[in-house]
Amino acid sequence: MKARTIRRALLLSLLICGWLVTSQLPAANPKTDSTEPDYSAELPRIAPKSPEESLKSMRLKAGFHAEIVAAEPLIRSPMAMDFDEFGRAFVVELPEYNQYGSLKPHGKGAIKRLEDTDGDGRFDKATVYVDDLNYPTAVACWDGGILVGVAPDILFCKDTDGDGRADVRRTHFTGFGQDKAGEGMLNSFRWRIDNRFHIPTGLDGGEIVAAQSSEATKTKPINVRGQHLLLEPRGMTIEATSGGGQHGMSLDDWNLRGFVCGNSEPVHLLMYDGRYLARNPYLQAPAAAINIAPEGKFTKLMRLSEVEPWRVLRTRLRKAGAIPGSDEGGTASGFFTGATGITVYRGDAWPSEFRGQLFVGEVANNLVYRARLEPNGVGMTAHRADPDAEFLASTDNWFRPVQFANAPDGTLYVLDMYRELIEGAAFLAPQILKHMDASAGADKGRIFRIAPDGFQFKPASRLGDLPTVELVRLFEHPNAWHRDTASRLIYQRQDRVAVAPLRQLAATSPSPLARVMALYSLQGLSALEPSSIVTALKDPEPKVREHALRLAESFADQADVREAVLPLADDSDQRVRYQAAFTLGAFSGDEAARALGKLAARDGADSWMQLAILSSVGQRRGEFLALLLQDREIRKTPHGRAMLGAVASQIGAANVKNDFALFLRQLDMLSSDAADKSLAEELVKNLVSKQPSVRELLSGATGGKAKEIIAAMIRDARAAASDEQKSPTERATAVRTLATAN
Incomplete structure (x- = not known):
């Protein structure tokens, strides 16, 4: 009874306390009691323009x-x-962009097929080919249908009954990452001359698997974080390659260079194919995508449109610390913050000096930026091409050039998403976003043709109606759409009638690019012969030799191919030597190792060449180290010592006894001068730093320089570690040495 009374008293006390506390709280009335400033007066809406008015707004x-x-x-x-x-154009529609930040639903994405039925150069018929797509971002034509990127999947869709709507809809791959803002997903599917599609995966990565695999055929997922995919469409197989960038990827005519862009950096170059590095798991490599715009994210833009009020307000609030985020130097615009859709112009309607130049959409600044490329070692530099004004700039704030396409008519098409807000709603502070309609313009959109003055439109050729032999001739066509489409159709059809004319083209065409494309089509038809590779390896055009080296890797067991490959380690063209450094990894034997050594002596000072050489070391680590150590000139150079150290580290990580024994023998052959002694110490440190078992083997050496070096290292390190006269850096280094040797 007493306990019950106590509990009642306690409960009553709690109720009274709760009433007292809540009675002191203000009533929830956001209209009268909110202390948040009202920014509505600073955020006037911007009205859209008609397509014709927007066209007049362009400069x-x-x-x-x-x-x-x-x-x-x-x-x-x-x-x-x-x-x-x-x-016919297959266009991805994305009304879902920023829909999560809006109260107005606009439906799901779709793919529309556009046709120009009267041949006047303007599409006049649209058919919904595929609908009910949850955030589609990419499309590519294949085998009478289309591949569709709609994370987490890649679909194949096809109309088989002729009604204009796809009745086949299969998921082939799944696992691609997604993000709420929708700006980092897979995109920009591109056909390559090696008979595959290049699939950029954006920032979201993923663990990719075949969607329809059984338990018996299931393979390990491919992690594409920071990587792209190569998709072989006949067998529907994929493999990872180098990647990077956010939205947009383009290849040059030769498919030797891939370009991507980041949000704030307009041009990145893919420096290598990651499949080469995968051969050597002990090789540490930098990211493949590197910025090649000299000013990078500080590239100044010449915007013509008024800066949107919300940008001005956001910058002010960020600068004041009222909302999170960088104030970007206190400037609301005039720099890259929405770079997208990077594209190499590859058409034939513009003046020839524009071919091979880069075009990047800057959606936040309503403009198109142009860059011209210059060789820079084995890489490139992308310089601003227009010093006083952008190639295209609009005064219309709604103009949003998200992507481009090299068109059948030889011009460049610009895809204008046409939105009031192109910023991901997820990145806007709530006090700004609530005054805006994040998805305004979801029902609008334009595609523009950029043409030279005096351009006369001609309807597209119906390449699908051409016999295969005539498709082969199109490899010499000056317009990329003709060449790429012919390449795709030849691979698609697998028509053996193409073999003879392709061999003829590879041997005799006056167009170096046509010669290369013929070789890849022969490979796609399983009809490429070693003799064609040997001829191409001796071609006067360096880019042909570069491609021939890649193709030669499939013929590494052919003596005549090997004999033609080896001299290219001493080619006059650095890009050819760069490819040779990668390709030699496919060839075994002492001659290939010596060719790599020759490349190390000539080009090892270039960090990218060094990477290519080290990627090819593979299972011949010990032999390659011995080869380099025998060259006194290489031992003297900083790059030679760096490469030797890298190989020693690989030997330590691989922990192969034969390599280790070879290492010890070569170490004992070094001279006793100061430079060689220092080098030997560096190599031992690199070797033993990798794993304990290597340290045990090394410390168990019965004699020679290795044992002497370890003893001296330990003695000197102990002294340095306890020497108060040494700098903190020197003492820390000594401690690390002791840890390595123990």
């Missing part, structure tokens, strides 16, 4: 003009496009 480089190719209501929110063999 282009002298000699060029824009034309409307498609606009709402025919399309909405265009995100990506590809052309089939009949010149």
Whole structure:
């Protein structure tokens, strides 16, 4: 009874306390009691323009003009496009962009097929080819249908009954990452001359698997974080390659260089194919995608549109610390913050000096940036091409150039998503976002043709109707769409009638690019012969030799191919030598090792060449180390010592006894001068730093320099570690040495 009374008293006390506390709290009335400032007066809405008005708002480089190719209501929110063999455009519609930040639903994404039925150069018919897509971001034509990137999947969709709508819809791969803002997913599917699609995976990565694999055929997932994929469409197989960038990827005519862009850096170059590095698991490599724009994220832009009020307000609030985020130097615009859709112009309608130049959409600044490329060692530098004004800039704030396409007519098409807000709503402070409609413009969208003045439009050729032999001739066509489509159709058809004309083209075409494309098509038909490779390895055009080296890797067991490959380690062209350094990893034997040594002596000072050489060391680590140590000149150079140290580290990590024994023998052959003594110490440190078992083997050596070096290292390190006269850095180094030797 007493306990019950106590509990009642306690409960009553709690209730009274709760009433007293809550009675002191203010009533929840956001209209009258909120202390948050009202920014509505600073955030006026910007009205959209009609397609024709927006066209008039553009300022282009002298000699060029824009034309409307498609606009709402025919399309909405265009995100990506590809052309089939009949010149029809398949356009990704993405009304879902920023829909999560809006109260107005706009439906799911779709792929529309656009046709120009009257041949006037403007699409006039749209058919919904595929709908009910949850955030599609990429499309590519294949085998009478389309591949669709719609994270987490890659689909194949095809119309088999002729009604214009896909009745086949298969998921082939799954596992691609997704993000709420929708700006980092897979994108920009591109056909390559080696008969595969290049699939950039954006920032979201993923663990990719075949969607329809059984337990018996299931393979290990491919992690694509920071990597791209190569998709072979006939067998529907994939493998990882080097990647990077956010949204946009383009290849040059030769497919030797891939370009991507980041949000704030307009041009990155993919420096190597990651498949080469995968051969050597002990090789540490830098990221493949490197910035090649001299000013990088500090590249100044010449914007014509008024800065949106929300950008001005956000910068002010960030600068004051009222909301999180960088104030970006206190400037609301005029720099890259929305670089996207990087594309190499590869058409034939523009003046020839524009071929091979880069175009990047800057959606936040309503403009298109142009860069010209210059060789820089084995890489490139992308310089601003327009010093006084952007190639294309608009005064229309809604102009959002998200992607580009090299068109059948030889011009460049610009996909304008046309939105009031292109910033991901997830990145806007709530006190700003609540005054905006994040998805305004989801029902709009335009595609523009950028053409030189005097351009006369001609309807696209119906390449799908051509016999295979005529497709082969198109490899000499000056327009990329013709060449790429012909390449894809030849691989698609697998028509053996193409073999003879392809061999003829590879041997005699006056176009070096056509010669290379013929070789890859022969490979795709399983008809490439070693003799064709040998001829190409001796071609006067360096880019042909570069491709021939890649193709030679499949013929590494052929003596005549080997004999033609080895001299290219001493080629006059550095890019050829760079490829040779990678390719030699496919060839075994002392001659290949000596060729790598020759490359190390000539080009080892270049860090990218050094990477390529080390990728090819593979199982011949000990032999390659011995080869380098026998060259006194290499031992003297900083790059030679760095390469020797890298190989010693690989030997330590691999922990192969034969390599270890070879290492000890070579160490004993070094001279006793100060430089060689220092080098020997460095090599031992690199070797033993990798794992305890190596240290045990080394400390168990019965004699020679290795044992002497370890004893001296320990003695000197003990002295240095306890010497108060030494600097902190020197003492820390000594402690690390002791840890290594123990």
